Amino acid sequence: MRASSLLENRYQEIEFICANPEFPEATDPQLQQDLYQKLKTLDGVIPLYQDWDDHSEGQKSLTAIFKSPAAKKAILAAAEQLGVGIDLIRPVDDWYVDQAVRGDHEGQII
Numbered sequence: 001m002r003a004s005s006l007l008e009n010r011y012q013e014i015e016f017i018c019a020n021p022e023f024p025e026a027t028d029p030q031l032q033q034d035l036y037q038k039l040k041t042l043d044g045v046i047p048l049y050q051d052w053d054d055h056s057e058g059q060k061s062l063t064a065i066f067k068s069p070a071a072k073k074a075i076l077a078a079a080e081q082l083g084v085g086i087d088l089i090r091p092v093d094d095w096y097v098d099q100a101v102r103g104d105h106e107g108q109i110i
Contacts, residue, residue, distance in 0.1 A: 009067075010067070010091050010092075011065055011066070011067050011091065011092050011093075011094070011096075011097050012065070012066060012067070012072070012089060012090065012091050012092065013048075013063045013064065013065045013066075013089070013090055013091075013092045013096075014063060014064045014066070014072070014075055014076070014079075014086055014088075014089050015061070015062075015063045015086070015087045015088050015089070015090070016032070016035065016061075016062045016063065016064075016079060016084050016085065016086055016087060017084065017085040017086070017087050018052075018059055018060065018061045018062075018087075019032045019058070019059065019060045019061075019062075020056060020058060020059040020060075021057070021058040021059075022056060022058075022059075027062075027084050027085065029058070029060065031082050031083060031084050032060060032062050032084060034082055035062060035078060035079060035082050035084045036049045036062055038078045038082070039062075039064050039075065039078065042064075042071065042074045042075065042078070043071065043074075044066055044067060044068050044070065044071035045064050045065070045066050045071050045074070045075060046064070046065040046066070046097065046100050046101060047062065047063070047064055047065075048062070048063045048064070048065060048100045048105060048108065049061070049062050049108065049109040050062075050105060050106065050107040050108050050109065051107045051109055052107055053107075054107070060109075062084075065092060065096075065097055065100055
């Protein structure tokens with residue numbers, strides 16, 4: 001089995017550049033919020049939005065968890081349309097996905 005086939009059967013996550021008032025290259029908080037609202041409407045996408053005020057005032061992170069190539073394409077299109085940059089794309093395990101669905105991640109905003 002090819003490595004690409006294995007990745008297609010696993011959940012992945014696209015992590016967007018955080019909103020953080022301490023860094024000028026950070027994502028604009030309103031654009032991040034707009035992207036979060038858009039991600040919530042996409043089929044096959046689990047948005048994970050987290051508030052990190054305890055660590056850095058005003059810092060929020062946003063990721064999109066997906067499995068299908070079509071969902072990935074829709075996520076990337078939405079981010080590009082809003083001008084929100086991508087930090088990384090990585091595979092995630094089922095435990096991580098379950099935490100996101102239940103709202104159990106630290107600082108998770110639902």
